[in-house]
Amino acid sequence: MSGHADGGAIDWETAYDNRAAVPGAGDLPEVWTAAAQRFVAETGIAPEAVAYGPGARNRVHLLRPAGEAAGLAVFIHGGYWMRNGPEMFHHLAAGALARGWAVAMPGYTLCPDASIAGIGREVAAAVERAAERVPGPIRLSGHSAGGHLAARLACAGMLPEGTAERVAGVLSISGLHDLRPLMRTPMNPVLQLDLAMARAESPALREPLPGVPVTAWVGAAELPALRAQARLIAGIWALQGADVCHVEDAGHDHFSVIEALADPESPITRAWLGV
Template identity: 50%
Template sequence: MNLDDAYANVPYIPGGADYPARWSAEAQAFRDARVAEGRAELGISYGPSERQAFDLFHPEGTAKGLMVFVHGGYWLRFDRSLWSHLAAGALARGWAVAMPSYDLCPEVRIADITMQIARAVTAAAARVDGPIALAGHSAGGHLVARMGMTGVLPDDVAARLSHVMPISPVSDLRPLLETSMNADFRLDLAAAEAESPALMAPPSVPVTVWVGADERPVFLDQAQWLAEAWGATHHVAKDRHHFDIIEALSDPDSAMMDQLLG
Protein backbone atom coordinates (compact mmCIF):
# COMPACT_ATOMS: atom_id res chain seq x y z
CA MET A 1 0.00 0.00 0.00
CA ASN A 2 1.35 3.42 -0.98
CA LEU A 3 0.52 6.16 1.50
CA ASP A 4 1.55 9.17 -0.62
CA ASP A 5 -2.01 10.46 -0.93
CA ALA A 6 -2.75 9.90 2.75
CA TYR A 7 0.15 12.18 3.73
CA ALA A 8 -0.51 14.80 1.05
CA ASN A 9 -1.91 18.08 2.38
CA VAL A 10 -1.86 20.59 -0.48
CA PRO A 11 -4.53 18.92 -2.67
CA TYR A 12 -6.99 18.82 0.23
CA ILE A 13 -6.64 22.42 1.46
CA PRO A 14 -8.43 25.19 -0.46
CA GLY A 15 -5.71 27.36 -1.98
CA GLY A 16 -3.12 25.06 -0.45
CA ALA A 17 -0.44 25.83 -3.04
CA ASP A 18 -0.66 29.55 -2.23
CA TYR A 19 0.33 29.27 1.41
CA PRO A 20 4.16 29.25 1.08
CA ALA A 21 4.21 32.54 -0.84
CA ARG A 22 1.85 34.09 1.70
CA TRP A 23 3.96 32.85 4.62
CA SER A 24 7.12 34.19 2.99
CA ALA A 25 5.68 37.67 2.43
CA GLU A 26 4.29 37.94 5.96
CA ALA A 27 7.54 36.68 7.44
CA GLN A 28 9.67 39.12 5.43
CA ALA A 29 7.52 42.09 6.51
CA PHE A 30 7.76 40.96 10.13
CA ARG A 31 11.54 40.59 9.98
CA ASP A 32 11.98 43.98 8.34
CA ALA A 33 9.98 45.62 11.12
CA ARG A 34 11.91 43.87 13.89
CA VAL A 35 15.26 44.73 12.28
CA ALA A 36 14.19 48.38 12.06
CA GLU A 37 13.38 48.26 15.79
CA GLY A 38 16.75 46.68 16.58
CA ARG A 39 15.05 43.58 18.02
CA ALA A 40 16.20 40.89 15.56
CA GLU A 41 19.43 38.94 15.20
CA LEU A 42 19.38 37.09 11.90
CA GLY A 43 21.42 34.14 10.70
CA ILE A 44 23.10 33.11 13.96
CA SER A 45 25.20 30.05 13.17
CA TYR A 46 24.89 26.93 15.32
CA GLY A 47 26.70 24.44 13.04
CA PRO A 48 29.05 24.11 10.07
CA SER A 49 26.58 24.18 7.16
CA GLU A 50 24.84 27.27 5.81
CA ARG A 51 21.39 26.04 6.83
CA GLN A 52 22.46 25.45 10.42
CA ALA A 53 21.49 28.93 11.59
CA PHE A 54 18.64 30.55 13.49
CA ASP A 55 16.97 33.93 13.76
CA LEU A 56 16.42 35.35 17.23
CA PHE A 57 13.72 37.93 17.94
CA HIS A 58 13.75 39.91 21.17
CA PRO A 59 10.79 41.35 23.05
CA GLU A 60 10.78 44.80 24.57
CA GLY A 61 12.66 44.70 27.87
CA THR A 62 14.15 41.60 29.46
CA ALA A 63 12.78 38.36 28.06
CA LYS A 64 10.64 36.18 30.33
CA GLY A 65 12.01 33.13 28.59
CA LEU A 66 12.73 31.58 25.20
CA MET A 67 10.31 30.03 22.74
CA VAL A 68 11.78 27.97 19.91
CA PHE A 69 9.66 27.25 16.82
CA VAL A 70 10.76 24.43 14.51
CA HIS A 71 9.21 24.43 11.05
CA GLY A 72 7.87 21.52 9.06
CA GLY A 73 8.03 20.47 5.41
CA TYR A 74 8.57 16.70 5.79
CA TRP A 75 12.28 17.25 6.55
CA LEU A 76 12.55 17.96 2.80
CA ARG A 77 11.74 21.64 2.26
CA PHE A 78 11.39 25.16 3.67
CA ASP A 79 13.61 27.13 6.04
CA ARG A 80 13.27 29.67 8.85
CA SER A 81 12.52 32.56 6.48
CA LEU A 82 8.86 31.56 6.00
CA TRP A 83 7.76 31.65 9.64
CA SER A 84 9.09 34.81 11.31
CA HIS A 85 5.61 36.31 11.73
CA LEU A 86 4.65 33.41 13.96
CA ALA A 87 6.92 34.91 16.63
CA ALA A 88 4.47 37.77 17.18
CA GLY A 89 2.40 36.05 19.86
CA ALA A 90 5.31 35.09 22.10
CA LEU A 91 7.04 38.46 21.63
CA ALA A 92 3.90 40.28 22.72
CA ARG A 93 3.90 38.15 25.87
CA GLY A 94 7.48 39.12 26.63
CA TRP A 95 9.29 36.01 25.38
CA ALA A 96 12.24 35.86 22.98
CA VAL A 97 11.75 33.61 19.96
CA ALA A 98 14.33 31.53 18.07
CA MET A 99 13.56 30.04 14.67
CA PRO A 100 16.14 27.63 13.25
CA SER A 101 16.71 26.24 9.80
CA TYR A 102 18.29 22.81 9.40
CA ASP A 103 19.79 20.64 6.70
CA LEU A 104 17.29 18.66 4.65
CA CYS A 105 16.92 15.11 3.42
CA PRO A 106 18.37 13.47 1.37
CA GLU A 107 21.63 15.34 2.15
CA VAL A 108 21.21 14.22 5.77
CA ARG A 109 19.10 11.67 7.62
CA ILE A 110 16.19 12.52 9.93
CA ALA A 111 18.29 11.44 12.91
CA ASP A 112 20.92 14.00 11.87
CA ILE A 113 18.26 16.73 11.79
CA THR A 114 17.18 15.77 15.30
CA MET A 115 20.71 16.39 16.56
CA GLN A 116 20.95 19.65 14.62
CA ILE A 117 17.81 20.95 16.34
CA ALA A 118 19.26 19.94 19.69
CA ARG A 119 22.33 22.05 18.91
CA ALA A 120 20.13 24.93 17.75
CA VAL A 121 18.07 24.88 20.95
CA THR A 122 21.25 24.73 23.01
CA ALA A 123 22.81 27.67 21.16
CA ALA A 124 19.66 29.78 21.48
CA ALA A 125 19.36 28.88 25.18
CA ALA A 126 22.84 30.26 25.78
CA ARG A 127 21.61 33.69 24.62
CA VAL A 128 18.36 33.91 26.58
CA ASP A 129 17.79 33.18 30.26
CA GLY A 130 14.71 31.61 31.78
CA PRO A 131 12.33 28.80 30.82
CA ILE A 132 12.31 27.30 27.32
CA ALA A 133 9.09 26.44 25.49
CA LEU A 134 9.30 24.39 22.30
CA ALA A 135 6.74 24.39 19.49
CA GLY A 136 7.06 22.62 16.17
CA HIS A 137 4.76 22.00 13.23
CA SER A 138 4.40 18.76 11.29
CA ALA A 139 7.97 17.43 10.85
CA GLY A 140 8.91 20.18 13.30
CA GLY A 141 6.41 18.65 15.71
CA HIS A 142 8.38 15.43 15.49
CA LEU A 143 11.60 17.33 16.14
CA VAL A 144 10.42 19.17 19.25
CA ALA A 145 8.95 15.95 20.61
CA ARG A 146 12.38 14.37 20.22
CA MET A 147 13.89 17.21 22.27
CA GLY A 148 12.00 15.92 25.29
CA MET A 149 13.79 12.57 25.22
CA THR A 150 16.47 11.92 27.80
CA GLY A 151 19.96 12.62 26.47
CA VAL A 152 18.96 14.60 23.39
CA LEU A 153 19.47 18.02 24.96
CA PRO A 154 22.25 18.74 27.45
CA ASP A 155 21.01 18.26 31.01
CA ASP A 156 21.20 21.95 31.90
CA VAL A 157 19.13 22.91 28.84
CA ALA A 158 16.63 20.08 29.31
CA ALA A 159 16.09 21.22 32.91
CA ARG A 160 14.84 24.57 31.61
CA LEU A 161 12.10 23.11 29.40
CA SER A 162 8.73 24.42 30.51
CA HIS A 163 6.46 23.03 27.78
CA VAL A 164 6.69 21.09 24.54
CA MET A 165 3.96 21.52 21.92
CA PRO A 166 4.05 19.25 18.85
CA ILE A 167 1.55 20.78 16.39
CA SER A 168 0.14 18.33 13.83
CA PRO A 169 3.20 16.15 14.40
CA VAL A 170 4.51 13.05 12.70
CA SER A 171 5.01 10.95 15.82
CA ASP A 172 5.36 7.45 14.37
CA LEU A 173 7.65 7.36 11.32
CA ARG A 174 6.94 3.75 10.38
CA PRO A 175 4.10 4.62 7.95
CA LEU A 176 6.54 6.80 6.00
CA LEU A 177 8.28 3.62 4.87
CA GLU A 178 5.26 3.18 2.57
CA THR A 179 5.59 6.59 0.90
CA SER A 180 7.71 7.64 -2.06
CA MET A 181 9.32 10.24 0.23
CA ASN A 182 11.31 7.45 1.79
CA ALA A 183 13.57 7.50 -1.26
CA ASP A 184 14.92 10.71 0.31
CA PHE A 185 14.49 9.75 3.97
CA ARG A 186 16.31 6.41 3.47
CA LEU A 187 14.57 4.97 6.50
CA ASP A 188 14.47 1.29 7.33
CA LEU A 189 12.25 -0.10 10.08
CA ALA A 190 14.91 0.20 12.77
CA ALA A 191 15.67 3.82 11.88
CA ALA A 192 11.96 4.70 11.76
CA GLU A 193 11.39 3.17 15.19
CA ALA A 194 14.44 4.94 16.64
CA GLU A 195 13.05 8.33 15.53
CA SER A 196 9.40 7.79 16.55
CA PRO A 197 8.43 9.70 19.71
CA ALA A 198 5.17 7.75 19.98
CA LEU A 199 7.23 4.61 20.60
CA MET A 200 9.30 6.22 23.37
CA ALA A 201 8.73 6.82 27.07
CA PRO A 202 7.10 10.18 27.79
CA PRO A 203 9.26 13.11 28.89
CA SER A 204 8.91 14.69 32.31
CA VAL A 205 8.13 18.11 30.82
CA PRO A 206 4.47 19.07 30.18
CA VAL A 207 3.41 18.24 26.61
CA THR A 208 0.41 19.41 24.62
CA VAL A 209 -0.33 17.81 21.26
CA TRP A 210 -2.26 20.27 19.06
CA VAL A 211 -3.96 19.35 15.79
CA GLY A 212 -6.65 20.74 13.49
CA ALA A 213 -10.03 19.05 13.32
CA ASP A 214 -10.03 19.44 9.52
CA GLU A 215 -6.67 17.77 8.97
CA ARG A 216 -6.06 14.64 6.95
CA PRO A 217 -7.01 11.49 8.88
CA VAL A 218 -3.39 10.36 9.18
CA PHE A 219 -2.45 13.55 11.02
CA LEU A 220 -5.36 13.14 13.41
CA ASP A 221 -4.08 9.62 13.99
CA GLN A 222 -0.48 10.72 14.44
CA ALA A 223 -1.51 13.32 17.02
CA GLN A 224 -3.68 10.84 18.89
CA TRP A 225 -0.95 8.21 18.94
CA LEU A 226 1.48 10.62 20.58
CA ALA A 227 -1.03 11.99 23.06
CA GLU A 228 -2.08 8.50 24.12
CA ALA A 229 1.48 7.16 24.32
CA TRP A 230 2.59 10.05 26.49
CA GLY A 231 -0.60 10.77 28.41
CA ALA A 232 -0.32 14.29 27.03
CA THR A 233 -2.95 16.98 26.74
CA HIS A 234 -4.59 16.56 23.33
CA HIS A 235 -6.28 19.58 21.73
CA VAL A 236 -8.23 19.28 18.47
CA ALA A 237 -8.82 22.79 17.10
CA LYS A 238 -12.19 23.25 15.41
CA ASP A 239 -12.24 24.42 11.77
CA ARG A 240 -8.44 24.28 11.39
CA HIS A 241 -6.43 22.38 8.79
CA HIS A 242 -2.76 21.49 8.48
CA PHE A 243 -1.69 24.90 7.17
CA ASP A 244 -3.74 27.39 9.18
CA ILE A 245 -3.35 25.55 12.50
CA ILE A 246 -0.12 27.47 13.18
CA GLU A 247 -1.67 30.93 12.80
CA ALA A 248 -2.59 30.93 16.49
CA LEU A 249 1.11 31.29 17.32
CA SER A 250 0.97 34.88 16.07
CA ASP A 251 -1.89 35.79 18.43
CA PRO A 252 -0.76 36.49 22.01
CA ASP A 253 -4.29 35.90 23.29
CA SER A 254 -4.90 32.58 21.54
CA ALA A 255 -5.64 29.39 23.45
CA MET A 256 -2.52 27.92 21.89
CA MET A 257 -0.30 30.62 23.36
CA ASP A 258 -2.03 30.39 26.74
CA GLN A 259 -1.24 26.69 26.83
CA LEU A 260 2.32 26.98 25.53
CA LEU A 261 3.53 29.92 27.62
CA GLY A 262 1.05 29.96 30.51
Protein backbone atom coordinates in the same frame (compact mmCIF):
# COMPACT_ATOMS: atom_id res chain seq x y z
CA MET B 1 -2.30 2.44 11.82
CA SER B 2 -2.74 -0.54 9.52
CA GLY B 3 -6.13 0.53 8.22
CA HIS B 4 -8.96 3.01 8.41
CA ALA B 5 -11.69 2.81 11.03
CA ASP B 6 -13.96 1.31 8.39
CA GLY B 7 -11.50 -1.51 7.80
CA GLY B 8 -10.34 -0.31 4.36
CA ALA B 9 -6.69 -0.26 3.31
CA ILE B 10 -4.76 3.00 3.58
CA ASP B 11 -3.96 4.82 0.34
CA TRP B 12 -0.34 5.69 1.05
CA GLU B 13 -0.22 8.06 -1.94
CA THR B 14 -2.59 10.45 -0.17
CA ALA B 15 -2.57 9.54 3.54
CA TYR B 16 0.12 12.11 4.40
CA ASP B 17 -0.18 14.44 1.39
CA ASN B 18 -1.19 17.64 3.17
CA ARG B 19 -0.57 19.87 0.18
CA ALA B 20 -2.98 17.88 -2.00
CA ALA B 21 -5.59 17.91 0.77
CA VAL B 22 -5.69 21.72 1.17
CA PRO B 23 -6.70 23.92 -1.79
CA GLY B 24 -4.16 26.63 -2.49
CA ALA B 25 -1.45 25.01 -0.40
CA GLY B 26 1.07 25.40 -3.21
CA ASP B 27 0.89 29.17 -2.82
CA LEU B 28 1.58 29.15 0.91
CA PRO B 29 5.41 29.34 0.83
CA GLU B 30 5.17 32.69 -0.97
CA VAL B 31 2.36 33.86 1.32
CA TRP B 32 4.32 32.92 4.44
CA THR B 33 7.55 34.50 3.19
CA ALA B 34 5.77 37.75 2.38
CA ALA B 35 4.10 37.79 5.81
CA ALA B 36 7.45 37.16 7.51
CA GLN B 37 9.13 39.97 5.59
CA ARG B 38 6.23 42.33 6.30
CA PHE B 39 6.41 41.53 10.01
CA VAL B 40 10.11 42.36 10.19
CA ALA B 41 9.66 45.55 8.17
CA GLU B 42 6.70 46.79 10.21
CA THR B 43 8.05 45.93 13.66
CA GLY B 44 11.75 46.54 13.14
CA ILE B 45 12.45 43.26 14.98
CA ALA B 46 15.41 41.98 13.00
CA PRO B 47 16.10 38.26 13.47
CA GLU B 48 19.68 37.41 14.36
CA ALA B 49 20.93 34.35 12.46
CA VAL B 50 23.18 32.58 14.96
CA ALA B 51 25.48 29.85 13.67
CA TYR B 52 25.40 26.58 15.61
CA GLY B 53 27.28 24.33 13.19
CA PRO B 54 29.30 24.29 9.95
CA GLY B 55 26.46 23.62 7.50
CA ALA B 56 24.94 26.32 5.30
CA ARG B 57 21.57 25.87 7.03
CA ASN B 58 23.02 25.54 10.54
CA ARG B 59 21.58 28.86 11.71
CA VAL B 60 19.01 29.51 14.41
CA HIS B 61 17.02 32.70 13.92
CA LEU B 62 16.67 34.54 17.22
CA LEU B 63 14.04 37.26 17.70
CA ARG B 64 14.06 39.24 20.94
CA PRO B 65 11.28 41.16 22.68
CA ALA B 66 11.63 44.63 24.11
CA GLY B 67 13.24 44.32 27.53
CA GLU B 68 14.39 41.21 29.34
CA ALA B 69 13.00 37.98 27.93
CA ALA B 70 10.68 35.82 30.03
CA GLY B 71 12.37 32.79 28.53
CA LEU B 72 13.03 31.04 25.22
CA ALA B 73 10.14 29.95 22.99
CA VAL B 74 11.28 27.63 20.18
CA PHE B 75 9.37 27.12 16.93
CA ILE B 76 10.64 24.44 14.54
CA HIS B 77 9.30 24.70 11.00
CA GLY B 78 7.74 21.88 9.03
CA GLY B 79 7.96 20.71 5.42
CA TYR B 80 8.45 16.96 5.90
CA TRP B 81 12.13 17.52 6.74
CA MET B 82 12.78 18.33 3.06
CA ARG B 83 11.59 21.90 2.44
CA ASN B 84 11.08 25.39 3.94
CA GLY B 85 13.21 27.44 6.34
CA PRO B 86 12.85 29.66 9.41
CA GLU B 87 12.90 32.85 7.34
CA MET B 88 9.38 31.96 6.15
CA PHE B 89 7.85 32.02 9.63
CA HIS B 90 9.12 35.09 11.50
CA HIS B 91 5.57 36.50 11.67
CA LEU B 92 4.51 33.53 13.82
CA ALA B 93 6.81 34.85 16.56
CA ALA B 94 4.50 37.82 17.10
CA GLY B 95 2.36 36.21 19.80
CA ALA B 96 5.26 35.03 21.94
CA LEU B 97 7.19 38.28 21.46
CA ALA B 98 4.18 40.29 22.61
CA ARG B 99 4.17 38.22 25.80
CA GLY B 100 7.82 38.99 26.43
CA TRP B 101 9.44 35.78 25.19
CA ALA B 102 12.47 35.50 22.95
CA VAL B 103 11.76 33.24 19.97
CA ALA B 104 14.22 30.83 18.37
CA MET B 105 13.51 29.35 14.95
CA PRO B 106 16.11 26.72 14.00
CA GLY B 107 17.17 26.09 10.45
CA TYR B 108 18.45 22.62 9.60
CA THR B 109 19.90 20.62 6.73
CA LEU B 110 17.13 19.10 4.65
CA CYS B 111 16.64 15.53 3.48
CA PRO B 112 18.20 13.84 1.58
CA ASP B 113 21.36 15.80 2.42
CA ALA B 114 20.74 14.87 6.07
CA SER B 115 18.92 11.97 7.67
CA ILE B 116 16.02 12.56 10.03
CA ALA B 117 18.29 11.40 12.85
CA GLY B 118 20.90 13.93 11.75
CA ILE B 119 18.30 16.69 11.60
CA GLY B 120 17.28 15.86 15.18
CA ARG B 121 20.88 16.28 16.30
CA GLU B 122 21.16 19.58 14.45
CA VAL B 123 18.00 20.99 16.01
CA ALA B 124 19.19 19.92 19.45
CA ALA B 125 22.42 21.83 18.82
CA ALA B 126 20.43 24.85 17.63
CA VAL B 127 18.32 24.90 20.79
CA GLU B 128 21.43 24.53 22.92
CA ARG B 129 23.05 27.52 21.20
CA ALA B 130 19.92 29.66 21.60
CA ALA B 131 19.61 28.59 25.24
CA GLU B 132 23.15 29.85 25.86
CA ARG B 133 21.99 33.31 24.77
CA VAL B 134 18.59 33.44 26.48
CA PRO B 135 18.20 32.43 30.13
CA GLY B 136 15.05 31.13 31.76
CA PRO B 137 12.53 28.43 30.88
CA ILE B 138 12.37 26.86 27.43
CA ARG B 139 9.07 26.16 25.67
CA LEU B 140 9.46 23.86 22.64
CA SER B 141 7.07 23.89 19.70
CA GLY B 142 7.03 22.83 16.08
CA HIS B 143 4.68 22.17 13.19
CA SER B 144 4.35 18.96 11.17
CA ALA B 145 7.92 17.65 10.78
CA GLY B 146 8.81 20.40 13.25
CA GLY B 147 6.23 18.92 15.63
CA HIS B 148 8.11 15.65 15.35
CA LEU B 149 11.37 17.43 16.12
CA ALA B 150 9.90 19.28 19.12
CA ALA B 151 8.58 16.00 20.52
CA ARG B 152 11.89 14.30 19.73
CA LEU B 153 13.75 16.97 21.75
CA ALA B 154 11.36 16.19 24.60
CA CYS B 155 12.61 12.60 24.68
CA ALA B 156 15.08 11.59 27.36
CA GLY B 157 18.70 11.94 26.26
CA MET B 158 18.25 14.35 23.33
CA LEU B 159 19.27 17.59 25.03
CA PRO B 160 22.18 18.15 27.43
CA GLU B 161 21.04 17.71 31.02
CA GLY B 162 21.25 21.38 31.95
CA THR B 163 19.16 22.41 28.95
CA ALA B 164 16.67 19.58 29.35
CA GLU B 165 16.06 20.69 32.94
CA ARG B 166 14.96 24.09 31.62
CA VAL B 167 12.30 22.66 29.29
CA ALA B 168 8.98 23.76 30.78
CA GLY B 169 6.58 22.57 28.10
CA VAL B 170 6.22 21.09 24.63
CA LEU B 171 3.67 21.87 21.89
CA SER B 172 3.66 19.49 18.93
CA ILE B 173 1.39 20.94 16.24
CA SER B 174 0.25 18.38 13.67
CA GLY B 175 3.36 16.39 14.52
CA LEU B 176 4.58 13.07 13.16
CA HIS B 177 5.17 10.87 16.19
CA ASP B 178 5.42 7.38 14.68
CA LEU B 179 7.57 7.49 11.55
CA ARG B 180 7.05 3.90 10.46
CA PRO B 181 4.03 4.67 8.22
CA LEU B 182 6.09 7.20 6.26
CA MET B 183 8.24 4.37 4.94
CA ARG B 184 5.27 3.42 2.73
CA THR B 185 4.71 6.87 1.27
CA PRO B 186 6.13 8.32 -1.97
CA MET B 187 8.30 10.62 0.17
CA ASN B 188 10.56 7.87 1.45
CA PRO B 189 13.08 7.93 -1.42
CA VAL B 190 13.94 11.42 -0.11
CA LEU B 191 13.47 10.73 3.60
CA GLN B 192 15.43 7.44 3.33
CA LEU B 193 13.83 5.88 6.39
CA ASP B 194 14.47 2.26 7.18
CA LEU B 195 12.77 0.39 9.99
CA ALA B 196 15.62 0.84 12.45
CA MET B 197 15.73 4.63 11.98
CA ALA B 198 11.94 4.97 11.93
CA ARG B 199 11.74 3.19 15.26
CA ALA B 200 14.66 5.07 16.80
CA GLU B 201 13.40 8.52 15.74
CA SER B 202 9.70 8.05 16.60
CA PRO B 203 8.89 10.02 19.76
CA ALA B 204 5.93 7.73 20.45
CA LEU B 205 8.40 4.86 20.85
CA ARG B 206 10.72 6.77 23.20
CA GLU B 207 10.54 7.93 26.81
CA PRO B 208 9.46 11.55 27.40
CA LEU B 209 11.33 13.90 29.70
CA PRO B 210 9.88 13.49 33.18
CA GLY B 211 7.66 16.23 34.54
CA VAL B 212 7.32 18.21 31.30
CA PRO B 213 3.76 19.05 30.14
CA VAL B 214 3.08 18.14 26.51
CA THR B 215 0.30 19.32 24.21
CA ALA B 216 -0.50 17.43 21.00
CA TRP B 217 -2.38 19.97 18.87
CA VAL B 218 -3.93 19.19 15.49
CA GLY B 219 -6.51 20.75 13.21
CA ALA B 220 -9.89 19.04 13.32
CA ALA B 221 -10.03 19.30 9.50
CA GLU B 222 -6.68 17.61 8.97
CA LEU B 223 -6.06 14.28 7.28
CA PRO B 224 -7.06 11.26 9.40
CA ALA B 225 -3.44 10.11 9.61
CA LEU B 226 -2.29 13.39 11.16
CA ARG B 227 -5.14 13.37 13.67
CA ALA B 228 -4.25 9.79 14.56
CA GLN B 229 -0.62 10.78 15.08
CA ALA B 230 -1.71 13.39 17.65
CA ARG B 231 -3.95 10.90 19.48
CA LEU B 232 -1.10 8.38 19.47
CA ILE B 233 1.48 10.53 21.25
CA ALA B 234 -1.09 11.76 23.75
CA GLY B 235 -2.18 8.25 24.59
CA ILE B 236 1.15 6.47 24.71
CA TRP B 237 3.00 9.18 26.63
CA ALA B 238 0.11 9.41 29.10
CA LEU B 239 0.59 5.69 29.72
CA GLN B 240 4.19 6.53 30.66
CA GLY B 241 2.98 9.06 33.22
CA ALA B 242 3.45 12.22 31.17
CA ASP B 243 1.17 15.23 31.59
CA VAL B 244 -0.34 15.24 28.09
CA CYS B 245 -3.14 17.32 26.58
CA HIS B 246 -4.70 16.49 23.20
CA VAL B 247 -6.46 19.29 21.25
CA GLU B 248 -8.34 19.10 17.95
CA ASP B 249 -8.66 22.71 16.76
CA ALA B 250 -12.08 23.11 15.13
CA GLY B 251 -12.18 24.42 11.58
CA HIS B 252 -8.46 24.28 10.92
CA ASP B 253 -6.53 22.34 8.30
CA HIS B 254 -2.86 21.36 8.36
CA PHE B 255 -1.69 24.83 7.41
CA SER B 256 -4.23 27.22 8.93
CA VAL B 257 -3.68 25.58 12.33
CA ILE B 258 -0.46 27.57 12.93
CA GLU B 259 -1.78 31.02 11.99
CA ALA B 260 -2.96 31.93 15.49
CA LEU B 261 0.57 31.66 16.88
CA ALA B 262 0.86 35.29 15.78
CA ASP B 263 -1.90 36.24 18.26
CA PRO B 264 -0.72 36.63 21.88
CA GLU B 265 -4.24 35.88 23.18
CA SER B 266 -4.97 32.76 21.09
CA PRO B 267 -5.39 29.38 22.78
CA ILE B 268 -2.52 27.89 20.76
CA THR B 269 -0.12 30.66 21.83
CA ARG B 270 -1.22 30.19 25.42
CA ALA B 271 -0.58 26.45 25.10
CA TRP B 272 2.88 27.15 23.68
CA LEU B 273 3.84 29.50 26.51
CA GLY B 274 1.94 27.77 29.32
CA VAL B 275 -0.22 30.79 30.21
